[in-house]
Amino acid sequence: MKAVQVMSYGAADVLRVNDVDRPAPRAGEVLVAVEASSVNGHDVIVRAGELKMVSGRRFPIGTGLDFAGTVAATGADVAGYRVGDRVWGMVHPRQRHSVAGAAEYVVVSADRIAHAPADLSSVEAAALVVAGSTALIALRDSVRIKAGERVLVRGAAGGVGTAAVQLAHAMGGHVTALARDRHAELLTDLGADEVLDYRSTTSDRIGPFDVIVDTVGTELHCYRRRLTKGGRMVTVALSPSALAAIAVSSVHSSRRIRTFSANPETPVLRDVAGQVDSGALRPVVDSVYPLADIAAAHQAFERGGVVGKHVVTVPRSSL
Known part of the structure; x- marks a missing residue:
């Protein structure tokens, strides 16, 4: 073969x-x-x-x-x-x-x-295998999103980002997508309430957010400051700079930066399939x-x- x-x-x-x-x-x-x-x-x-x-x-x-x-x-x-x-x-x-x-x-x-x-x-x-599983674990299990929370998705046009926008919307979040402005129509169609161009939007001019899902791995300390009290942030981009920011943030209790390595087995894959079947998630x-x-x-x-x-x-x- x-x-x-x-x-x-x-x-x-x-x-x-x-x-x-x-x-x-x-x-x-x-x-x-x-x-x-x-x-x-x-x-x-x-x-x-x-x-x-x-x-x-x-x-x-x-x-x-x-x-x-x-x-x-x-x-x-x-x-x-x-x-x-x-x-x-x-x-x-x-x-x-x-x-x-x-x-x-x-x-x-x-x-x-x-x-x-x-x-x-x-x-x-x-x-959708990796993208859907990663986004589901991040939102449901890592930051435990609640209906009505304000959610920022960085790198929203990528594989995990497009899945995270859809799932955050389906779970009742108010979703802000950070991507290039040319992707605004697609991301709005996927469920984003607001799309901001990352090239002209600095972290200090947006938020605050209850949940931040990061797929980029840079400037994590800047975005962590945009969390509300009790806000949660997770990154799936494990660059050296991201690992350093995660380590430093560990002293900030609930506002620490979470991370994980997606390794889905059958139950998670079935859950992602369920999201597809319900219409909440599409590739x-x-x-x-x-x-x-x-x-x-x-x-x-x-x-x-x-x-x-x-x-x-x-x-x-x-x-």
Whole structure:
């Protein structure tokens, strides 16, 4: 089968589409015939060598954190899935994989997948696995948003940002989206009550907010000051500067900056599917690339300016 692998740490041109043996599921595992995978920040920083403590120095390394496709086979002791079922899921972000989601087939533990929403194509589903899960965990579990609260979403046009705007709106928040002004129409349609251009809006001129969801990772200390008493802030962008701001904020009790590493298992994936089924959440796809052009998808991600997600498809003819 074909699988995209990192052959050495570096820029996007270290990615190769290699011929590898198709894996077989063991007990408790599922083999998924992948139809689509998205490009995530995790994929890019692993490829660049910024997570060597996790990925190690043995090559090749698989890429593609998430996937959507159909069940091709199940190992022993797997219940609830049959061959042909449409599923979505995610490989474990803190484990090394020689083959991951950007491949014709991937093997994962059955507790890392769920049935995909019936009304989504595989491209649309792949765009929501990480983005939807991250936004849901951030709002529901990390900052515990309440109806009527004022919410700021930084980086609102990205994958997690577009999902956070929708979910915050669905949960009763008054949503301010910080993005480029050219994305105002889309973000308003997704549920934002106000859209501000981040290039001309400084932190000291907005707010205060009860909840801040950050996907950018810069100037966190400035935005933390815009929290109300008892306000909560969470960031999903773990840059060195973000980690420093998180550490400093820990002395501020409830106004500390929260963070987490999204690692959704079946219950969260089911909850995201429920949000899709209820109409509260829909995918936003920026562009679609064939598997052979995954390097171009990584390059587009790194250039920034994305609206939603870059998705990589696995041609059905190759399965």
